[in-house]
Each structure stands twice: as C-alpha cells, then as structure tokens.
Amino acid sequence: MAEGLEAFEGAGGASAALGGDAFFLTTLKTMVRWAERNSLWPATFGLACCAIEMMATAGLRFDISRFGAEVFRASPRQADLMIVSGRVSQKMAPVVRNVYDQMPHPKWVIAMGACASCGGIFDNYAIVQGVDRVVPVDVYVPGCPPTPDGLLYGIMKLQDKIRAGADRVFEERAV
Amino acid sequence: MGVATETKPMVINMGPQHPATHGVLRLVVELDGEVVRSVSPEIGYLHTGFEKSGESLRYQQACTLTDRMDYLSPHANNLAYVLAVEKLMGLEVPPRARLLRILFAELGRIASHLVWLGTHAMDIGAQGLFFYCFREREKILDMVEASAGVRLNPSYFRIGGVMRDVPEGFETMVREFVDELPQWMASYRALLDRNPIWRERLVGNAVIDAQTCARYGVTGPILRAAGVNRDLRKVSPYLGYETFEFDVPVFTHGDSYDRYQVRLAEMMESRRIVYQVLERLEPGPVAVDDWKVAPPPKEYLGRDMEALIHHFKLFTQGFHVPAGEAYAGVEGPRGEIGFYVVSDGGAKPYRFRPRTPSFFNLQALPTMTVGSLVADVITAIGSIDIVLGDVDR
Numbered sequence: 001m002a003e004g005l006e007a008f009e010g011a012g013g014a015s016a017a018l019g020g021d022a023f024f025l026t027t028l029k030t031m032v033r034w035a036e037r038n039s040l041w042p043a044t045f046g047l048a049c050c051a052i053e054m055m056a057t058a059g060l061r062f063d064i065s066r067f068g069a070e071v072f073r074a075s076p077r078q079a080d081l082m083i084v085s086g087r088v089s090q091k092m093a094p095v096v097r098n099v100y101d102q103m104p105h106p107k108w109v110i111a112m113g114a115c116a117s118c119g120g121i122f123d124n125y126a127i128v129q130g131v132d133r134v135v136p137v138d139v140y141v142p143g144c145p146p147t148p149d150g151l152l153y154g155i156m157k158l159q160d161k162i163r164a165g166a167d168r169v170f171e172e173r174a175v
Numbered sequence: 176m177g178v179a180t181e182t183k184p185m186v187i188n189m190g191p192q193h194p195a196t197h198g199v200l201r202l203v204v205e206l207d208g209e210v211v212r213s214v215s216p217e218i219g220y221l222h223t224g225f226e227k228s229g230e231s232l233r234y235q236q237a238c239t240l241t242d243r244m245d246y247l248s249p250h251a252n253n254l255a256y257v258l259a260v261e262k263l264m265g266l267e268v269p270p271r272a273r274l275l276r277i278l279f280a281e282l283g284r285i286a287s288h289l290v291w292l293g294t295h296a297m298d299i300g301a302q303g304l305f306f307y308c309f310r311e312r313e314k315i316l317d318m319v320e321a322s323a324g325v326r327l328n329p330s331y332f333r334i335g336g337v338m339r340d341v342p343e344g345f346e347t348m349v350r351e352f353v354d355e356l357p358q359w360m361a362s363y364r365a366l367l368d369r370n371p372i373w374r375e376r377l378v379g380n381a382v383i384d385a386q387t388c389a390r391y392g393v394t395g396p397i398l399r400a401a402g403v404n405r406d407l408r409k410v411s412p413y414l415g416y417e418t419f420e421f422d423v424p425v426f427t428h429g430d431s432y433d434r435y436q437v438r439l440a441e442m443m444e445s446r447r448i449v450y451q452v453l454e455r456l457e458p459g460p461v462a463v464d465d466w467k468v469a470p471p472p473k474e475y476l477g478r479d480m481e482a483l484i485h486h487f488k489l490f491t492q493g494f495h496v497p498a499g500e501a502y503a504g505v506e507g508p509r510g511e512i513g514f515y516v517v518s519d520g521g522a523k524p525y526r527f528r529p530r531t532p533s534f535f536n537l538q539a540l541p542t543m544t545v546g547s548l549v550a551d552v553i554t555a556i557g558s559i560d561i562v563l564g565d566v567d568r
Contacts, residue, residue: 045192047199048221048564049246049327052290056316059309076192089567092191092199092220099192121239124231126224145327 036080036106037162038068040155043079045099048086050113050145057148067155076102081158082135083151087115088128100135108162110154111137114144184212189552191220197294197556198563200537209548214541218534221567229527233493234260234334237527241514242328244531245565247290250276250283251507253332255529258413258503259514260334263496266468271459272336273414278349278452279322279331280414280505281445285356286315287508288438292363295435295557299376304366311359314352321345335469336462346453353446360439367435377432381543381555384429391542392535395510396437397559401429407506421447431558438560441508467494493522500526509533509560533565 046054057064064070073079076099088096100109111131114120117140119129131137138161141154190201199220205212225244229237241256242249254276261268268276293308316326322341323329331338367373383393385401398405406423408416424440426433462469466485475482498520504513510532517526536559543559544552 043192048223049243051198052246053327055290055294055305056309056313059313060306061310061313074193087221087223089220089222091222095191095199095220121243122223122228124224124228126222126227147326 033162033165037159039071040067040069040081040108040158041071041073041079042069042081042083043076043099043103044072044074045076045082046085047088047092048115050085050116053145053148054083054085054112054151057151059148062148062152064152064155067152067159069155076100077104079103080107081110082107083110083112084116084131084135084137085112085145087120087122088131088134089126090128093128093134096131097134108138108158109135110139110141110151110158112141112151112154113146114142116140117142120144182207187549197561200556200561200563200566202540202552202556204549204552206549209550211544211547211549211552214544214552216537216540218537218563218566221563223564223568225529225568226527229524231523233522234496234524235489235493237524238333239328239330240527241529242330243564244529244568245507245509245512245533245562246327247562248283248287248508249328250279250331251505251512252529253330254280254414255503255505255507255512255514256516257332257334258505259501259516260496262501262503263499263516263518264334264468265497266335266463268336268463269460271340271457272461274452274456275322275337275341275461276332277414277416277419278449278456279319281448281452282315282318282349282352284445284508285442286312288442289315291438291508291557291560292435295560296367296373298553298557299373301366301370301373304363307359307363311356314348318345318348318352321348333462333469335465336460340461346456349449350453353449356442356446360443364439374432376551376554377435377558378430379428380431380547380551381558382428382430383539383543387539387542388429391539393510393539394535395507395532396434396441397429397536397539398510399424400426400433400437402427407504407511411504413503413505419448419451421445431554434558434560495520495522496524504530507532509562509565510536529568531565531568533559533561533563534568537561537566 056062058070080103082100111117115122116131119127128134139154139158141150143150185206187204187206189204191199201217201220203215203217225240229240238253238256241252245252289308289312293305296304319329320326323331323338383401385403388398388401402425404423404425409423421444424437426436470486470489471482476486496518498518500517502513502515504511512532513530515528516524519525540555540559544555
C-alpha cells in the first residue's frame with residue numbers, strides 16, 4: 001500500500017504535522033480499497049442463532065462501528081457485505097442467492113458460524129451443507145455460534161483480504 | 176360523467192428478508208389502501224429438521240438440538256427436554272441442580288424479554304432501547320458463559336442434572352445483576368410507558384381475546400395479557416416451583432400494550448424467584464450419582480479405571496432409556512414449551528417432538544391484524560415475540 005495512505009489512515013495528527021501543503025501519492029485502486037474496507041455495509045439479514053450474536057456485535061459492548069461496519073441496510077441494494085448468520089434451509093437457499101444478486105458490486109460474503117460454513121450439526125435433509133454452495137464466500141467464521149469477537153475478527157480478516165486482494169472489484173465470480 | 180374507476184386489492188410480500196419480521200418469516204398481505212384485508216404467514220424458511228435429527232442422536236446429544244430451536248431462551252428448551260427424558264427414566268435430580276435449573280430458567284426469561292423489548296422498540300422507531308437492552312443482556316450472557324463456557328446455546332441442563340457446578344463468585348454476579356435490574360426497568364419505563372408514540376402504536380393494537388387464544392393454542396404472555404391466569408409454573412409446577420413465592424401478571428385488554436406490561440412485570444417476578452433461589456442455594460452435587468447417566472467427575476478419570484470405562488461408555492454409546500412415552504411442558508418466555516419423547520428402549524429417541532410456543536402464537540397473527548393498518552402488522556409481529564427457529568423447527 002502507498003506510504004501516503006498509511007499516514008492518512010493513521011490519525012489526524014499526521015496531517016496536522018505535515019502542514020497545509022502536504023499531499024499524497026497513491027493509486028486509485030489503493031484509495032478505493034481503503035474506502036471499501038472501512039465502510040463495509042452489511043445487509044440486515046438474520047437467519048438463526050448467529051443473527052442474535054450479530055445483533056450483539058452491533059450492541060454497545062462490541063460496537064461493530066469501530067470497524068466502519070455498523071450501517072446495517074435493510075435493502076440489499078444498499079449493502080456490500082452479506083453476513084450469512086445461521087443455517088440456510090433448502091427453502092431459504094434461493095432467497096439467499098436472490099439477496100446476493102441484488103447487492104451491487106463490489107460485494108463480499110461472510111459465512112458466520114458452523115451451519116453457514118458447512119451445515120454444522122444439522123447434517124440432514126433440510127439444511128444446505130454450507131452456504132458456499134449458493135453464494136461465493138470470502139471469510140468463514142467458525143463457532144456455534146461464533147462470539148461477537150469472532151465475527152469482528154472475521155470482518156478484520158475480510159478487510160485484510162480487500163486490502164491485499166486481486167483486482168476483482170467488477171469481476172463476477174462463478175459458484 | 177365520471178371516469179369509471181376500479182378498486183383492486185394489492186398483494187404485498189413481506190419477507191423472508193425483511194428487517195421487522197424477526198427472522199425469516201414471510202407474510203403475504205392483501206391490502207385495500209392501507210387497510211389489511213388478509214395476512215397469511217408462510218413459514219418454513221428456517222426449517223431445520225430437528226425432529227428427524229433428534230431421532231438419530233443419542234439422548235444426551237439430542238439436548239444440543241433443543242438450544243437451537245428457541246435460541247433466545249435455550250435454557251427453557253433444555254429444561255423441557257431433560258424433564259421429559261427424566262420422566263421416562265424416573266430420575267430425581269439433586270436439589271442444587273434443581274435450583275440451578277430454576278435460576279437459569281428465570282435469568283433466561285429476563286434475557287429473552289430484554290431482546291424482545293429491544294427489537295420491538297426498534298421496530299416502532301425507538302432505536303435507543305435496543306442498545307440499552309442488549310447492554311443488560313450481556314450481563315446474563317456472562318453468567319451463562321461462566322457456567323457453561325459459551326454465550327448462546329449452552330446445553331447447560333443435562334439429563335440427570337446440570338453440566339457442571341457454577342464457578343466461584345457466580346452468586347455475587349447474579350446478585351449484582353438482579354440488584355440493578357429495577358433501576359434499568361425504571362429507565363425503560365420512563366422512556367416508553369407514557370411515550371405518546373409508543374402508546375399510539377401499541378394501545379388497541381393486535382387485540383386478541385381469551386377464547387380466540389384458546390382456539391389457536393396461544394400461550395404465554397399473549398394469553399395472560401388477554402386476561403387468562405395460566406402459567407405452567409403455577410398450574411402444573413415442575414422443579415418445585417410451587418415452593419416459590421411469585422405472582423403471575425395478568426392484564427385484560429389483550430392488546431400489544433398489555434403484552435408489553437405483562438412481559439415487563441414478568442421480568443420483575445423472575446427477579447423475585449432468583450432472589451429466593453440464591454437464598455436456598457447450598458453446596459452439593461449437581462448431577463445424579465449414577466455414572467451410567469451422568470459422567471463421573473473429571474478428576475476421577477486419571478486414577479480410577481471404573482470411572483474411565485463409564486466415561487467412555489457414556490460418551491460413545493450413551494444410555495438406554497426404558498420404553499415408553501413422556502411429555503413435559505415448561506413455561507418458557509413465549510409460552511408453553513413442551514417435549515414429547517418416545518423411547519423404544521434404545522439409546523436414541525424413537526420420537527422427538529417439540530411443542531414450540533411461537534408456532535401456535537404466530538397462527539393467531541391473521542386474526543389479530545385483519546382490518547388494521549399495514550404498519551400495525553409490524554407492531555403485532557414484534558408484540559407476539561416470535562422466534563423463527565421456534566416456529567419452523
């Protein structure tokens with residue numbers, strides 16, 4: 001990442017020290033990625049137990065807004081992160097895909113919990129054995145359910161991924 | 176001559192991805208202007224196959240499924256299940272285990288009602304309540320974590336007792352929480368009770384009378400808000416609830432506002448029960464003294480061959496439950512949670528059938544909301560307090 005942006009991201013103190021004539025040299029790609037990873041807007045899309053922990057993550061104690069991801073959007077058209085929080089049933093799977101398709105690019109998916117990652121303890125007729133059969137998943141968070149810290153760690157991992165990621169911003173991925 | 180106009184009802188689809196349906200509920204609502212003509216809930220988007228999975232797990236293992244049905248009050252689910260199995264086996268759990276079960280059932284009720292209050296208020300537009308309620312709920316989750324090691328889905332109640340004893344300092348934790356509870360409740364009431372928007376949205380909303388409740392099998396706070404004094408803890412006591420002093424709050428209007436009053440009053444009654452449990456809690460075993468059912472203490476495993484064998488047998492083969500059938504119902508935060516367990520004498524349930532309150536309560540939604548405005552449907556859903564895991568199973 002460009003040197004300038006590190007200072008940009010660090011604190012206001014840096015820019016004050018540099019004075020009014022300071023300027024950064026960076027690439028547009030780096031700049032865009034910096035903006036993207038610090039304003040991940042999740043879709044309000046709770047499925048099961050994990051959704052309760054996702055709500056707790058938005059609560060005061062864990063405060064997801066420290067990572068710029070507190071803006072839960074009720075409409076997938078305004079969101080760029082889908083947190084699949086819970087088990088996906090066979091009946092729900094097309095809906096999950098539909099919500100994903102409605103989200104504008106660039107978009108990311110976190111599979112929160114064992115059920116969303118692999119079906120969890122529900123290895124039966126009703127549950128899709130991992131949401132990656134329906135949508136592409138960027139980060140898997142283990143746990144049943146994962147703690148809010150776990151989800152936050154997943155979001156940080158996703159931020160790392162966006163920072164380092166290949167240029168796939170407008171790229172459609174096949175499942 | 177006027178222009179001939181034709182009025183057609185409009186059908187709108189709410190959910191399954193909708194912020195106010197508390198999960199993946201889908202409602203097909205037929206509207207005439209803004210007035211609701213019909214509502215039909217379409218459920219099954221979270222169907223998990225609990226009943227079938229339950230038949231393929233051993234009795235102790237199947238307990239973990241029960242947490243995940245009503246994930247806002249996992250202890251109440253655990254309780255109904257273990258009581259049903261214990262009934263089949265004729266087990267009598269030690270007093271300390273019984274008290275711990277009551278303690279967690281009541282704390283779970285408070286936690287569940289806190290989530291309900293936070294999300295319900297958020298639906299109405301009072302976003303702040305959500306943060307307050309979740310802040311308080313975290314304290315209960317800390318207690319759950321201290322006892323069982325996880326925040327949600329603890330499976331703390333096991334057949335024959337509880338998983339393990341609570342750690343040192345646990346009682347202080349509980350006492351601090353219940354001591355502070357009235358102060359928080361006062362602040363919620365200060366924010367809501369006389370708030371004109373809150374009253375406007377809740378008073379007279381989603382009214383249901385006692386007869387209709389009975390017809391649909393509606394239980395819990397909805398039934399008690401409709402004037403029926405029915406609480407399983409009083410009507411058919413379990414775990415020795417009959418020896419505890421507490422009142423059952425009953426209101427008469429059957430509307431959303433009375434349901435709000437019932438739940439808030441219930442939290443204070445749960446607090447009374449928690450105090451009584453803390454007074455009675457004495458050191459002692461927390462599971463039956465039978466290694467065929469409850470695992471031997473961990474420290475025995477390193478030095479006692481017999482204990483090691485029992486431990487191995489228990490966790491690889493489970494135990495056999497005498498053939499028969501049993502039903503146990505408990506008063507959960509949403510109403511009667513029951514388990515009907517049939518055994519064929521093997522190590523796995525032959526039939527594992529939950530009776531989940533949200534499923535029955537949700538059925539009453541159409542009768543509650545037909546004729547009201549579309550915004551009232553949102554209030555009604557919040558006030559029924561459904562958990563979709565509980566509805567769809």
